[in-house]
Amino acid sequence: MDQAEEEKVFQERVDAEEKIEPKDWMPDKYRKTLIRQISQHAHSEVIGMQPEGNWLTRAPTLHRKAVLLAKVQDEGGHGLYLYSAAETMGVSREEMIDDLHEERAKYASIFNYPTLTWSDIGAIGWLVDSAAIVNQISLQRTSYGPYARAMVRICKEESFHQRQGYNIMMTLMRGSDEQKAMAQDSVDRFWWPVLMMFGPHDSDSVHSAQNMKWKIKRQSNDDLRQKFIDQTVEQANAIGITLPDPDLKWNEERGHYDFGEIDWEEFRRSMSGGGPCSRLRLAHHRQVHEEGEWVREAMRVYENKKRSNQEAA
Ligand code: FAQ
Numbered sequence: 001m002d003q004a005e006e007e008k009v010f011q012e013r014v015d016a017e018e019k020i021e022p023k024d025w026m027p028d029k030y031r032k033t034l035i036r037q038i039s040q041h042a043h044s045e046v047i048g049m050q051p052e053g054n055w056l057t058r059a060p061t062l063h064r065k066a067v068l069l070a071k072v073q074d075e076g077g078h079g080l081y082l083y084s085a086a087e088t089m090g091v092s093r094e095e096m097i098d099d100l101h102e103e104r105a106k107y108a109s110i111f112n113y114p115t116l117t118w119s120d121i122g123a124i125g126w127l128v129d130s131a132a133i134v135n136q137i138s139l140q141r142t143s144y145g146p147y148a149r150a151m152v153r154i155c156k157e158e159s160f161h162q163r164q165g166y167n168i169m170m171t172l173m174r175g176s177d178e179q180k181a182m183a184q185d186s187v188d189r190f191w192w193p194v195l196m197m198f199g200p201h202d203s204d205s206v207h208s209a210q211n212m213k214w215k216i217k218r219q220s221n222d223d224l225r226q227k228f229i230d231q232t233v234e235q236a237n238a239i240g241i242t243l244p245d246p247d248l249k250w251n252e253e254r255g256h257y258d259f260g261e262i263d264w265e266e267f268r269r270s271m272s273g274g275g276p277c278s279r280l281r282l283a284h285h286r287q288v289h290e291e292g293e294w295v296r297e298a299m300r301v302y303e304n305k306k307r308s309n310q311e312a313a
Helices: 003-015 030-045 048-055 062-087 091-102 118-139 147-174 179-196 208-213 222-237 265-273 276-291 293-312
Strands: 250-253 256-258
Touching: 003 118, 030 048, 030 062, 030 091, 030 208, 030 276, 048 118, 048 256, 048 276, 062 091, 062 147, 062 222, 091 276, 118 222, 118 276, 147 179, 147 265, 179 256, 222 256, 265 276, 276 293
Parallel strands: none
Antiparallel strands: 250 256
């Protein structure tokens, strides 16, 4: 088959909802855009451990600490599933980490914001994990098999993360005036950056049109953002939190909440190294990666020794 025929058969398989597996033929651009998206997703999970890890030593109770510890470890695990899924497409872990360190690869801009108070941990669990779930539920049906399967387990774990975050917010909102003000302040700071997690408007999204056709993406950035807003308004009302958007109101005709415009200048700044903690996040990742070199070296020596023993036997 020539290239055009192969692409036609590939598209027919995608249209028929068949999963594409690592050894199947796929267009080069499909492989490239998936490596881009999956590795960025993996980097987000791992960089996302930093803002929450910041509060591990200051969690208010032993119970909260144990829960947060489990959550942060889960995020590291998600990164590992996702790096493994990307590796099935022929890219190595080293290349992906290099791309992150050299700022050729992105990670979710939300993790460039600081966690200033304990309630920020509640706001991240509730809002950031909710947004991640809305996006990832959709990705469970993505066309690339290893990515879709990784999403199933990740979504289950994210549900627990969301519940623990909402539980922190609910507890604070039942507390003193000071606790209520702290919870509200976290939501005031995180709300707009969370809406940016879904990416630019569909009309400005460079990858959406092709990636929807290939069923890498199953729902558009704007549709997912709307879904998240509709469900979150009800959750905020239930605990007495005010979402910081004066334009937020139910639109009977559309059957959705209307909302104000996102500050896209801030989004662009934050995703391209100009967020409040961008430098810190990457510097920390580079430092920890360097400190872990002895583990990778030990693994390489062990693998080489095992191979030479097998060859000698
Ligand atoms: N931040 O053409 P599009 C989590 C970039 S996991 C930074 O629309 P696409 C778990 C985009 O990469 C959160 N950059 O791109 C957790 C592209 O740049 P490029 C991560 C962004 O790929 C919770 C450019 O803008 N989840 O939270 C962002 O079709 C708590 C043009 O955009 C995923 O990664 C952004 N927010 O759609 C962990 C889900 N948005 O690559 C710890 C998988 C867009 O050309 C604690 N990814 N950009 O240089 C996706 O679904 C998609 O990649 C989108 C972007 C929706 C993020």
